[in-house]
Amino acid sequence: MGVREVVFNQRERLTRLERLACKWGASRAATVATANIVVNDAFAELCRLPDCTVYGLSAGCPPHVGGTFEMRKLLTQYEWAIALKIDVPTDILLGEERFHLYRVLHEIVAAVEQAAVEKGFSRARAFAGGSCKRIFCADQPDCSVLYGGPCRHPDRARPSMSGYGIDVSRLMNAAGWQMSWITRNTSAEEVPMGALVGMVLVG
Numbered sequence: 001m002g003v004r005e006v007v008f009n010q011r012e013r014l015t016r017l018e019r020l021a022c023k024w025g026a027s028r029a030a031t032v033a034t035a036n037i038v039v040n041d042a043f044a045e046l047c048r049l050p051d052c053t054v055y056g057l058s059a060g061c062p063p064h065v066g067g068t069f070e071m072r073k074l075l076t077q078y079e080w081a082i083a084l085k086i087d088v089p090t091d092i093l094l095g096e097e098r099f100h101l102y103r104v105l106h107e108i109v110a111a112v113e114q115a116a117v118e119k120g121f122s123r124a125r126a127f128a129g130g131s132c133k134r135i136f137c138a139d140q141p142d143c144s145v146l147y148g149g150p151c152r153h154p155d156r157a158r159p160s161m162s163g164y165g166i167d168v169s170r171l172m173n174a175a176g177w178q179m180s181w182i183t184r185n186t187s188a189e190e191v192p193m194g195a196l197v198g199m200v201l202v203g
């Protein structure tokens, strides 16, 4: 196979992964060059107490993940990422229902990761917004991994993207999307839609 065929073949596989992400529930998916993904230490710091009440409670969150140091290294080892988002009305993002959608987000990135492996991207690694403790193990006293056991949801739960300091706004811009900042004080009337975001490193 010549260089042109290899590049075409890779493009085709990436496009198929984007389509699968949308088929499985993402509102949009796009391939982004990892050179355009930005890591910001300040964003990883937001995972700490008191900003995040589940800090340290799962293997997918700081300080149990490699954080910004590991992500900067990973970004040099991968060429592409499939960025994906689920558009969500702001009033849902600010309510308890959001955890159901975070679950869907994790399930989609995990499924895209698996599909990427099957398409030859054997090192594919998925990340998603939100803490898996809150999303999958809220009714459990602890994260089993932190006590030496297996993850209760290995096919669904993925590490928190925030814990690695990914600049989600820049990621969305690189994907060609606009981001609306949603905080506890955001008015759903003024900013009616937000999004949950994940990404899968491939290539």
Ligand code: SF4
Pocket (backbone or CB within 6 Å): 057, 058, 059, 060, 132, 133, 136, 137, 142, 143, 144, 145, 146, 150, 151, 152, 153, 154, 157
């Ligand atoms: S056991 Fe639960 S909290 Fe721990 S990594 Fe798995 S999903 Fe996350």
